[in-house]
Amino acid sequence: MLPDFDKNAAFIWACFAIGAGSLFVTILIVTLRARAARAAMTRAEARLRGDDAA
Amino acid sequence: MFSWFANPLRFMRLSNWLAPVCYVLAALLIGWGLWQGLWIVPKDEYQGGDIMRVMFVHVPAAWLAMASYMAMAAMSFVWFIWRHEVADIAAKSIAPLGAVWTAICLATGSIWGKPTWGTWWQWDDARMMSVLFMFFLFLGYMALRASMDTRQKAARAGAILAMVGAINVPLIKFSVEMFTSLHQNASVMTADGPKMAAVYLWPLLASALGHTFLFAGLVQTLMRAEIWDRRTAKANAKLMAEG
Amino acid sequence: MLTGVASPLLSASGLGMIRGERVLFTGIGLSVEAGQSVVLRGSNGAGKTTLLRILAGLTRPEAGEITRNGAHHWFAHREGLKPHETPRTHLALWAKAWGSSVNVDDVLARMSLKRPADVPARYLSAGQRRRTALGRLLLEDRPIWLLDEPYTALDSEGRALVLELIDHHLSNGGGIIAAIHGESGFVPANEVVL
C-alpha cells in the first residue's frame, strides 16, 4: 500500500507529515477564524437592527 | 483594474464562489502530484535516491515563500498609492499564510539536508538562507501590524515595511549568494534545473500549482474573515455610540 | 480693521476623522480671519487635539479640505523641549531653524525666563518649560497660531502672560485657533463644539 523507500524513509515521511500537518492545521484555523468572524458579525448586526426596530 | 477589485462587496461576491473553486482545484492537483510523486515516478539515484521525492512538498513551499512575499509587497504598494481597503486586507491576510509556507520550506529543506549533506542546517545554501530571511520579514511585518492601535495605522506601517523589505530582497539575495558561493561546493539540490526529466516535471508543476490554489483559497477565506471583522467593529462602534 | 474683504487666514470645510471604527467628528468647518480667534470646545476625547493637528497638517483627515494663507505656530501639551536643552539653547535652535533674527535674550526676558535661562529642561518646572515653548511664538511673526490647551500647567502669572500674547497677536492682525477646556479668558469670534 504505502510506497517502499530505499533508505531515509523516516526523513521522507517526516517531510510529508510536516507539510500535510501544518497545512491541515492552517486550513482548520482559517476555517474556524472565518466562521467565528461571520458569527460575530451576524450577531452584532442583528443587535444593531433590533435596536433600530425598537 | 485595481479599482474593480477594491470594492469589498464585489470581493465578497467573487470570493464566495472563487474560494471553493480554488480549494477543489488544489485538492485535485496536490492529490495527483503526491500520488505521482510518492508512488509513480522512479527515484533518481543521482539525487540520493528516494529522498528526492521530498521536492514535491519542498519546491512548492519555496515557490510560495517567494511569491507570497512579492504578492504582499505588491498589495502594500497598491494600498499605499490608491488606498483601496481590499488591498490592505489582502496584504494583512497574505502575511501569516506566507509565513506558514516559508516555515514548511525551511523545515523540509532542513530534513532533506540531513541525509544529503549530513547536516540539519547548511549555512552555505543561498536559497535556504534567503528563505530564512524572508521568514523574518514576515514575522516583522506581522509584529509591526499587531502593535499598531488602529487598523488605519497598521495598514500604513505595514505597507511601509513591506515595501522597504521588497526593495531589499534582491540585495539580500545577492549578498547571500556571494556569501555562500565562497564557502563551498555548489548546491546539491538541482531539482529546479532545466535538465530535470519530464517524469518529474509534470507532477512537480501540478504540486506547485495546487499549493498556489490552496494558498489563494486560504487568502480569500482570511480576507473574508477580516472583512467580517471590520463590519463587526463598525457595528459595535455604532452600538457604543448609541448606548 | 477691515472685515469680510480679505480672504481668511485659515479655513477648513467638511473635515471628518475616524480612529479605528470610531467617528470622531464629521462635517466640521471653520474659518479664521485676521484679528479673529476660534476656540474649540468639547469634552475629553472629543477630538479637539486631533482637529488642531489636522489644521496644522500633522494628521491626515479622512475627509475635508484646508486652506492656509500664511505660516502657523504650533503650541501643544508636549512642548517639544529636549531634556538636555536649556531655554536659551532651545530658543536659539529654533530661531536658527526658522531663519529668525529675533534676539533670544529679549524673548527670554519677555517670558520671565532670565534666571532659569541656562538650566537644562529636565530640571525646569512644568511652568518654566511651557513658558520656554511659548517663547517660540515670539521668534517669528506668523499670522496663524494653533494652541492646544495653552493654559495647562501655568500659574496665574503665566496665564496672564499667555493672555497678553494672545491679545497682542490678535490686535496685530493675527489669527488664533485654540483648544481650551475651561475658561478661555478672552472672547472668541467663534466657537466650534465637537
Added chain:
Amino acid sequence: MSPAPIFSAFRQALGEAWAGGAGALLPLGFFAGAAVLVPLGIGTDPATLRAVGPGILWVALALSSLVTLERIFQADTEDGALDLWLQTGAPASAIAGAKTFAHWLAAGLPLALISPLLALMFQAEASADLLRNAALYGLGGLAFYFWGGVGAALSATVRRGGLLISLIALPLYVPTAIFGALAMTDAPGSDSAPLFLAASTLFALAVAPFAMAAALRLAAD
C-alpha cells in the same frame, strides 16, 4: 526652501546623543562588553579568536546600533519635538536623515574608532589593515544606523519598541554584515567586497530616509 531646519535637527540630535546617559561612552561600553563576552564563551585559543574577531565586531556593532536607536524617534514623539520638525517646511526625509546621521556620528563612529583596540584583543596582528577595517566598520555602521532608523521610526509609537526594531532591522542588516565580514577575509571575492559594502551603504542612505519620513508622518498622525 532653506536648509537651516536640517542643520538644526542635526545639532539637536547631536546634543541629545551626547547628553543621553554618559554620551558616547554608553554605546562604547556596550560594544566592548558584547565583544569581550565572546572569548569567555568560546574559549581563548588565539587562532580561533583571530579567525572570528572581525565577525564578532560586526555582530557587536549591529547589536549596539539597535540598542542606541531604540529611543531616537520614540523620544521625539513623546516630547513633541517630532511635531515641530514635521512643520518646518523642510522635507521630513532630510530631517530624519540628519538626525540618524548625527546619532551615527555620536555613537556609531566612536565604535569604529576603537575597533582596532578590540581587534588587537582578538589577537589580530598590529598593521595598517586595522585602520582600513576601522573605516569599513564606520561605513557599515552607517548602513546599520539608517536601516535601524527605519525600524526605530516605524516603532516610534510602540511600547517596548526595542524588540520590534530588532525584528524589523535584522533582515535589512544582512547585506552589510556579509559584505563587511567578507571584506576582512582573504577569501576569493573579498577584493570587491569593500565596493559592495560602499554600494549597499549608499543604497541605505538613498532609500532609508524616505521610509523613515513616511513612518514619522505616521507616528505623528
